[in-house]
Amino acid sequence: MTTNTSPTTKKIVETAIKIGMILLLFVLCFYIVQPFIVPLVWSLIITVSIYPVYSRIVILFGGRQKLTAILIILTLLLIIAAPCFVLVGTIASNIEELVTKLSDGSLTIPLPTEKVAAWPIIGESLFKYWTLASTNLLGTLQQVAPQLKMLGKWLLTSSFSLTVSILQLVLAIIISGILLVNAEGGRLLAIAMGKRFVGERGEEFESLSTETIRGVATGILGVALIQSLLAGLGLVVADIPSAALLTLACFFLAVIQVGPTFIMLPVTIYVFSAHDTLFSLTFMAWAIFVSLIDNVLKPLLIGRGSRIPIVIIIIGVIGGMIFSGIIGLFVGPVVLALGYELFRAWVFEGE
Known part of the structure; x- marks a missing residue:
């Protein structure tokens, strides 16, 4: 038994299959690129922001684009990324030192001055807990243990997020160096895409x-x-x-x-x-x-x-x-x- 399919129906089916394949391709591309979306967006922002400086340095270096891009990448890493890693490392070492002192009982807190009690609103309460912490640190920590546990979880989560953000920033800076070398081609591509959407x-x-x-x-x-x-x-x-x-x-x-x-x-x-x-x-x-x-x-x-x-x-x-x-x-x-x-x-x- 044979069925006759009209040309219009076949065309609709073929068009639907093509659209489905294109959508599937876009979805797969998105999931593959998804881990790099944030660094890519940051790299575009960095590239656009520093391109005028890059252009001037290229002229000074006699048109050596790759050398200029490498120098700019290293400079940005030194100025932006390195201090971030130093800051994170310092915070981590201070926390480690604090934990060590708490463990061996060598952590001491100086007594507050009488001026603290005179502070408006929080003075008396702060003076009370400060004095208690100075004389009986372990007992004070036991009183606020639930709050400290929540604070510790928040600090751990925040530290992890901050580290991931810094790594993404480092990757974005490296990608921006590649984009700088190909900046003119990228500009022409952006213009071409713009014309596809809004014409001239x-x-x-x-x-x-x-x-x-x-x-x-x-x-x-x-x-x-x-x-x-x-x-x-x-x-x-x-x-x-x-x-x-x-x-x-x-x-x-x-x-x-x-x-x-x-x-x-x-x-x-x-x-x-x-x-x-x-x-x-x-x-x-x-x-x-x-x-x-x-x-x-x-x-x-x-x-x-x-x-x-x-x-x-x-x-x-x-x-x-x-x-x-x-x-x-x-x-x-x-x-x-x-x-x-x-x-x-x-x-x-x-x-």
């Missing part, structure tokens, strides 16, 4: 994306540098131990948009216990100023020179970070800027 405005949209990424990168790094330098100045004046390491930590926290508050808050508590009231209040005011100054500087630096309204950029930065973390800081404003331009093109079409 593809090159304009490529330029807009590049401009937005560089503006955000300049703003974030600039604000982080200013905040960390101001924080470091306060730490040096207050004669805080390991001021250089804490300044580096402030820079790192500012870059990842956590801010230096997590460093300045415990340091401020230490200053109140070690210095007189006037100096402590002055340092606290300085710490608050340093922690909040990014709210003023970010709009000024990120939106400088951009053709997109600053409100769009700031909403993109904040919304992108809430949606997808640190990478969203860059992806958010780019997506919103492109959407804004497409909306304008649709509204004012033909004018």
